[in-house]
Amino acid sequence: MTKATTPLQALDRVQAALEAAQAYxxxxxxxxxxxxxxxxxxxxxxxxxxHPGMDEWMQWAQNHTERRQHAQFFELLKQLNSMDADTPEHTELFMQAMRCAPKQYMDAAMQATEEFLPQATHVNEQGQPMYSVEQIAQHFGKTVEQVQNDVQRLIDDGHMDASSLHTGPVFPLQ
Incomplete structure (x- = not known):
């Protein structure tokens, strides 16, 4: 349908869409x-x-649009929910999902991850927390070599882009 240009045309468009949906x-x-x-x-x-009573409709419209715009992400989530989490395939699908996740899901994942990471002592130029290999190793009870090998495996398996590793300046938190 043609996009509406006036408020009345926009309401006519809603009415026509509702009538079309009611036919099914x-x-x-x-x-x-x-x-x-x-x-x-x-x-x-x-x-x-x-208008009162429109909240539920507007939420549905927003969710529908998000699922349409990020179809691959939601399809991967469906697959993830149907498989055992302790498999390499699950890890691979999870990493694929994160690469195409909508921003709010990435933000939520980062926020959830923060509670498992060590206390940040440094940040980058944008104020994002930065962690050294030594910090990660100590926090998770691994050797520096094990952490380096884990990171290399993530890169080799395509789960991590080597360019995402921070190599610029870091600043101590005040």
Whole structure:
């Protein structure tokens, strides 16, 4: 459908999308019908989106759009949930999922990971925590060589890009 240019056209678009969706039994909507419904809701005037009772619809539209934009990530999550977590295949799928994860999922993963890492003593130019091989080894009860081998294995297996290793200046936390 053509994109609306006025608030009235935007509301007409929502109405047309709702009518198209109502023509199908629950759970049997073609993707293009659901896509248009989500798009039309998100393009509706702010006053319409803030109308009482619209919160659930707007949340659905946002979730639908996110799943459409990041289809590979959500497909990988589905696969991950159906397999044993203690397998190399699970690790590989997890790393693939993280490479294509939406920003808010990456942020949440980083926040969850922080509680397992040692206390940062240094940061990079952007203020992100930096850890030395020695810190990681000590925190996890490994030798420096074991940590270096683990990192190299992650790089060799394609789970980590060598360019992601920080080689620039670090600054002590104050």
């Amino acid at each position: 039994p629950e759970g049997q909507h073609p993707p293009e019908v659901l896509n248009e419904l989500a798009d039309s809701l998100q393009a509706a005037p702010e006053s319409y989106r803030q």
